[in-house]
Every structure is written in C-alpha cells, then in structure tokens.
Amino acid sequence: MTALPLVVSDLRVAIRGTELLRGVSFALAPGDRLGLIGGSGSGKTLTALAIAGLLPDDAETSGSIRLGERELIGASDRDLSEIRGDLIGMVFQEPRTALNPVRRLGRQMTEALAQHYDLDRSERRDAALRLARRVGLDDPERIVRAYPHEVSGGQRQRAAIAAALSAGPGLLLADEPTTALDVTVQRGILELFRAVTADDACSLVFITHDLAVLASVADRVVVLDDGLVVEHGPVGRILTAPEHRVTRALIEALPEGSRA
C-alpha cells in the first residue's frame, strides 16, 4: 500500500445537540505526518474517530472527509468497516485496551491480514514473525506466542502498531500512543513511527498534547481549540513562532529544556 491523501473539509460533529467539532478543515498530502494538538476537550479524539468512522451512534456529522478516492462522511457502516480494515490503521494510548487479553499477540497482529487472505497456520505465523521484526520486537518467536500481559508496555504498543500496519494501510491514526509509556520506551516508539511512515509508506495523523513528542514525529501541525482549527503550519514554525494564543499557551506549558 502507498500513502493516501486525506482532505477534511468543514467537519462538524454534534452529539445530543452540542456542536463539538465546528468546521474542522485540513489536508494531508500522501506521506505527510500531521500532528494534531490542542488542549483537553478541544476535539482531537473526535476528529480521529470521525476519520475512522467510529463516532458514537448518536453523533450527527456533516462536511467531508476524503481519503484517497473515498468519501467517508455518509458511507455505510459496511463500507466504513471495510475502509478501516483496508486503508486505515489505528493505534491508541493504551495498548492494553486495544489488544484482547486472552488472544496471543501473533494472532492479533495478523487479524486484519487474515480477513483479506486465506492464510493457513504456518503462513499466519510467518506473517506474525515478519511483522514482529518490522516493529522491532526482540525475540519475535516468544512474543508472537505471548499474551498481552506477558510482555512489557512498550512491547504491547509495538504489537499494537504491528496490528495496525498488517493490512498495509494508507493512513495511520495514532491517538496519544506514547502517553502511557516511560520516556525511554517512548523514544523507541516515536522512532518506530518515523520508520514506518518513511518513504511515503503511509500518511500519519498523530494526536498528542506533548509538543516535544510532536517535534520528533510530525512535519506539519494542526492546532485545535474548542472544535475549531486555530492554527496550522510546518512544525518548525509552529514551535518557534506560534501565532495563536492557544498555541503559545501550549508551548509555554512545556517543561524548561524541551522547548524548540
């Protein structure tokens, strides 16, 4: 799969009468790595859920989300689930919730792949081992046979990334994927995100509230506040010459020494 372009235009989401996204627009060229930042409750996760077609049933949505040739707003549940399986990989903050506790990691890493191809046991095992190596898991033979609780938090997140990548998505959505990890483990996971999105292998939307994380993974940044885009631009400019007060406040909240 090659990276897909994503164009979000005037995206509005209301839940039970409250407008929570109020006209969000931004675009990603194929292979772009976009950081989505903003304070708590600004609409980052809702934006990602809208792209993934995973908003709650009572959400009313309008506007447009184009991924490659496909329009996602108004698509049927069946189409959306196919698009999620084929085109979009997702990684969340806490791999423990993304992974099934009673299934071996190798099986979970190859779930999306097995939906596409008729793989026998040994082919599926080989695919799991290949994926485990691709995401830098040490001792892949052990890891693919392990259950989530038998490996470390960083290894679980690597396995979740492998699962997200297995069908070769054109877009990877990551919602605070390093927040639950300690700093050294975090560094390795960010390096992995850079590696798996290198050479335009897939586009990336990466949600974070941590600007140091942002600086290391994103090329471009969209800043959300109260359901609206208040600023967007290249990461270097956003971090060194923020224009909007919300962006400035996010940068001022950074610990001393980690500012750009």
Ligand SMILES: Nc1ncnc2c1ncn2[C@@H]1O[C@H](COP(=O)(O)OP(=O)(O)OP(=O)(O)O)[C@@H](O)[C@H]1O
């Ligand atoms: N299912 C829901 N029902 C009602 N309101 C919701 C629902 N999901 C989110 N919201 C509200 O929508 C707003 C945006 O939420 P969202 O989760 O997108 O914020 P966020 O920017 O990801 O914040 P955080 O950094 O705290 O995760 C918040 O005010 C939140 O309370």
